[in-house]
Amino acid sequence: MISQILSPVHTSSRDDAVLQALVGFVTDEGLVPGDRLPTERVLAERLKVSRTTVREALTRWQELGLVERRQGSGTYLKAAVTRNMLHMPLTLASGNDFNSLMHTLEIRRGLEAEAAALSAARVSDADIAMIEQKLIRMEEAFHERHGMSADEDWDFHLAVFRTSGNPLFEQIIAAMYEMFHRFWEHPLGVRDFGHASFPYHRTLFNAIAARDPIAARAEALKLIATVEDDLKRGAANLKKQTQKNRVHI
Amino acid sequence: MISQILSPVHTSSRDDAVLQALVGFVTDEGLVPGDRLPTERVLAERLKVSRTTVREALTRWQELGLVERRQGSGTYLKAAVTRNMLHMPLTLASGNDFNSLMHTLEIRRGLEAEAAALSAARVSDADIAMIEQKLIRMEEAFHERHGMSADEDWDFHLAVFRTSGNPLFEQIIAAMYEMFHRFWEHPLGVRDFGHASFPYHRTLFNAIAARDPIAARAEALKLIATVEDDLKRGAANLKKQTQKNRVHI
DNA sequence: TTTCTAAATTGGTTGGACCATTGTGCCAAT
DNA sequence: ATTGGCACAATGGTCCAACCAATTTAGAAA
Numbered sequence: 001m002i003s004q005i006l007s008p009v010h011t012s013s014r015d016d017a018v019l020q021a022l023v024g025f026v027t028d029e030g031l032v033p034g035d036r037l038p039t040e041r042v043l044a045e046r047l048k049v050s051r052t053t054v055r056e057a058l059t060r061w062q063e064l065g066l067v068e069r070r071q072g073s074g075t076y077l078k079a080a081v082t083r084n085m086l087h088m089p090l091t092l093a094s095g096n097d098f099n100s101l102m103h104t105l106e107i108r109r110g111l112e113a114e115a116a117a118l119s120a121a122r123v124s125d126a127d128i129a130m131i132e133q134k135l136i137r138m139e140e141a142f143h144e145r146h147g148m149s150a151d152e153d154w155d156f157h158l159a160v161f162r163t164s165g166n167p168l169f170e171q172i173i174a175a176m177y178e179m180f181h182r183f184w185e186h187p188l189g190v191r192d193f194g195h196a197s198f199p200y201h202r203t204l205f206n207a208i209a210a211r212d213p214i215a216a217r218a219e220a221l222k223l224i225a226t227v228e229d230d231l232k233r234g235a236a237n238l239k240k241q242t243q244k245n246r247v248h249i
Numbered sequence: 250m251i252s253q254i255l256s257p258v259h260t261s262s263r264d265d266a267v268l269q270a271l272v273g274f275v276t277d278e279g280l281v282p283g284d285r286l287p288t289e290r291v292l293a294e295r296l297k298v299s300r301t302t303v304r305e306a307l308t309r310w311q312e313l314g315l316v317e318r319r320q321g322s323g324t325y326l327k328a329a330v331t332r333n334m335l336h337m338p339l340t341l342a343s344g345n346d347f348n349s350l351m352h353t354l355e356i357r358r359g360l361e362a363e364a365a366a367l368s369a370a371r372v373s374d375a376d377i378a379m380i381e382q383k384l385i386r387m388e389e390a391f392h393e394r395h396g397m398s399a400d401e402d403w404d405f406h407l408a409v410f411r412t413s414g415n416p417l418f419e420q421i422i423a424a425m426y427e428m429f430h431r432f433w434e435h436p437l438g439v440r441d442f443g444h445a446s447f448p449y450h451r452t453l454f455n456a457i458a459a460r461d462p463i464a465a466r467a468e469a470l471k472l473i474a475t476v477e478d479d480l481k482r483g484a485a486n487l488k489k490q491t492q493k494n495r496v497h498i
Numbered sequence: 499t500t501t502c503t504a505a506a507t508t509g510g511t512t513g514g515a516c517c518a519t520t521g522t523g524c525c526a527a528t
Numbered sequence: 529a530t531t532g533g534c535a536c537a538a539t540g541g542t543c544c545a546a547c548c549a550a551t552t553t554a555g556a557a558a
Binding site for chain 1: 301304305308309311312313314315328329331332333334335336337338339340341342343344345352353355356358359360362363364367413415416417418420421424427428
Binding site: 262263264298299300301302305319320321322323 | 541542543544549550551552
């Protein structure tokens with residue numbers, strides 16, 4: 001079961017070395033998410049370090065969501081593990097207040113504009129057809145439901161990111177998007193949130209289809225600006241309500 | 250020194266409870282980034298848990314970048330800690346090839362431009378003085394060593410990000426920066442990497458000090474452009490060397 | 499006052515023990 | 529033969545008591 005791959009660690013920062021050895025083990029053994037890792041006690045023995053050190057290393061992986069521990073059962077791989085992984089822990093103060101949501105939008109403004117410009121510079125004809133298909137589905141959903149549909153909207157944006165040729169955009173913006181939407185059924189009480197952004201989806205597509213990076217960046221910025229306006233409107237509403245209810249405090 | 254705020258934990262998942270108690274301690278005590286936390290041994294005694302459990306909890310905070318441990322010295326707060334923090338650790342697969350480094354620069358281009366613009370719109374007079382101090386130290390290091398000094402350079406950029414009013418910039422760009430520097434002693438064999446970016450640090454500062462967001466964005470873009478040029482130059486060098494050495498393969 | 503050195507402090511690691519939860523397989527009852 | 533329950537083994541979680549290694553501090557020496 002345990003091959004000879006696990007060799008004693010030697011260098012500094014024991015638990016770093018343990019993680020490095022674990023990466024080697026996981027990749028060489030071809031483990032995939034869901035598979036079980038060796039026991040803590042086994043790892044400790046194989047790596048010639050104490051169980052405490054192994055536990056510290058696994059705790060770090062657990063915090064990064066790479067691994068899940070179940071008492072009495074074992075430790076299970078939760079995500080793909082490769083060498084040269086880059087860890088980027090994002091911490092936001094209290095995800096649902098106005099400032100935090102605004103912060104995610106500021107990140108999106110910088111990244112979506114850049115992604116749109118890169119996409120316009122790099123799309124293939126097939127990419128353009130694919131993006132237009134997503135756009136049409138979004139527009140259909142909009143007219144059926146008389147409002148923005150989060151899923152179709154996200155599919156469209158995702159298509160743009162993926163044609164940017166840089167996978168980092170998708171992963172980072174996806175995290176921002178999730179933070180933003182985790183708390184938005186009706187974020188800050190604003191109904192038909194994102195309604196104003198609708199027309200800019202087509203203008204953005206047109207700029208990309210025309211392979212015009214400058215125009216694409218401009219349209220992406222306009223789109224984000226409408227979302228920011230919605231958010232500010234929501235914050236104003238919230239403030240008004242708070243003032244109205246102040247007597248209860 | 251240690252007030253009565255730390256009370257014994259009781260409920261399930263000990264280290265979760267420890268972290269919760271620590272949040273209370275940090276907020277009640279008004280600790281800010283840079284401040285030192287109580288000793289592990291003290292925390293263990295106050296919280297009525299073993300030092301092992303305290304260490305496991307601190308390890309998790311460390312992995313999230315909230316805390317930094319220095320052997321022989323202590324554990325220091327590295328970021329603002331509040332109740333209701335939202336953590337979203339991202340792990341990205343990355344390589345040390347030309348494309349991966351270029352990808353990090355594309356992210357930095359979008360974010361550094363945005364951060365510079367926001368900083369120019371929001372800096373206080375004290376912030377400006379602080380940034381200028383970092384700039385001067387960087388320039389001194391440059392002239393002493395006849396080349397860019399990574400640490401002082403990073404300090405300057407960090408100061409800009411922190412005055413943007415959005416902590417996410419620092420968190421994301423720090424990850425990009427780490428990935429970029431993980432492989433760059435002399436990245437791709439290019440000596441005096443970043444040399445060309447030197448003058449744009451002062452022009453960027455001037456734009457921020459003038460509170461001119463548009464100019465700040467432009468200068469930040471110029472700065473990144475020089476780094477991209479260096480990287481492309483390095484890739485060309487590498488290709489040439491590979492061709493020259495092809496006979497050995 | 500400055501500089502060097504020894505001791506105290508603090509995080510890092512170890513080994514061993516025990517607890518709590520889960521999984522497994524045997525055995526008995528049906 | 530099937531099912532249900534139970535005892536036991538395996539595994540992660542916690543604790544303790546040391547000792548190691550890096551750092552800081554305080555005091556001695558110059």
